[in-house]
Amino acid sequence: MxxxxxxxxxxxxxxxxxxxxxxxxxxxxxxxxxxxxxxxxxxxxxxxxxxxxxxxxxxxxxxxxxGGNAPFVVFNDADLEAALDGAMIAKMRNAGEACTAANRFYVQAGIHDAFVAGLSARMAALVVGAGTDPATQVGPMITPRAVTKIDRLVSQAVARGARVRTGGRPLPGSGYFYPPTVIENVPEDAEIAHEEIFGPVAPVYRFETEEQAIRLANATEYGLAAYVYSRDLSRALRVGKGIEAGMVAINRGLMSDPAAPFGGAKQxxxxxxxxxxxxxxxxxxxxxxxxx
Structure with missing residues (x-):
């Protein structure tokens, strides 16, 4: 520069x-x-x-x-394929090592199972490898310490009842690789719900009501970014206003724009x-x- x-x-x-x-x-x-x-x-x-x-x-x-710990909220009336497209962008840009990365996926009960199945299939299909390989879609983490942290957060969640749908363990061999991972049935008080993951892991939580979604989204000291998917624009805007975050993307997985104010609230x-x-x-x- x-x-x-x-x-x-x-x-x-x-x-x-x-x-x-x-x-x-x-x-x-x-x-x-x-x-x-x-x-x-x-x-x-x-x-x-x-x-x-x-x-x-x-x-x-x-x-x-x-830092950030962005919630990604999907309501029953959301366009499922559009939500999955946005989830992959919001989660896997830079292999999840981004401050605006979606860290917590809150999906309403009626669409939860279909969303988890679709996200798991897409994450499992990603090619992990070195940046020198043109086929690579997910590169290494920045340090071995980062891999250790990610593995600790996932392992703790699994020990408390979470279920791994794909990935879930560091890849063997040389390099700092962690596979794209989806886990469901994650307890609300698990450490992974409150820490910035900074890696290719998508923990999915089920919710029932709009009020519950807002409460869960705000259950963190961070407030940088948030994502909301719903065909009901008035509800999406209402939820976006209720979430304590400096930036909210509605029905899109990328929010950054040079002309827009970029920044967060709380910590x-x-x-x-x-x-x-x-x-x-x-x-x-x-x-x-x-x-x-």
Whole structure:
């Protein structure tokens, strides 16, 4: 990005890139400089909390795009195939390693079994492999630690009564691979319902009423993104308003748009990126009271 900026005519020194294997000391030194007036961060909620505490020492304005635990709510009247299409986009973009990834699938009782069967078939058909193979649809996780976390969340859910429909165990051999996984009958209080999975795992929960769907969707400290599928637009909008999230996609699995404000509520961050709202995050309003 810095190189593209230079090619576009941005003067040298305006955009600077610092790479380091010791981010803590480097960021501390930067934030201690009185010339720094803004910190924009994209990453985990845990690191975001640390940066907010550091920025507080010099009262630096912060924009934080942090973790997510997006609910994907499907009502009985939804177009099943469209919901499955959207689920695959929302869940499997970047193999599930995305802050906006659908992490909890809440499906109304009347369509639950058909949705689970369709999602399981689609997930099982995905090709897992190295990025150098053109046939690959799902690549490796970012680290072995990520695979360990995913496996722990799935194993704990299964130990508490969840049922694996496809996947469910790390793949053998070298590399950090975890297969596309669907689990159903997941307890509401299972750890996987409250942690950001950040991997190709789709836990599915059954619900009965609209009120229950909203309650379950909000049962998390995160509030970045949410997805709602229903042919009844008034209900979809009503549920979207009831869900505590900064962004809601209705009958679609992709919500991001450069012209739209991107960001979350609760522990998912502060401020917005994108659009006019994102530009305002880097400006300070000034008021003049004048007598002449």
């Amino acid at each position: 810095a190189r593209l900026g230079a090619e576009a005519g941005v003067p040298p020194g305006v955009v600077n890139v610092l790479t380091t294997s010791q981010p803590g000391p480097v960021v501390s030194a930067i934030l201690a400089d009185p010339r720094v007036r803004k910190l924009s961060f994209t990453g985990s909620t845990g690191v975001g909390r640390t940066l907010l505490a550091e920025a507080a020492k010099t009262v630096v304005s912060c924009s934080m795009e942090l 998912s961050g502060l401020g917005r990126e994108g659009g006019v709202t994102g530009i305002l995050e880097f400006l300070e309003p000034k008021y003049f009271a004048v007598t002449f």
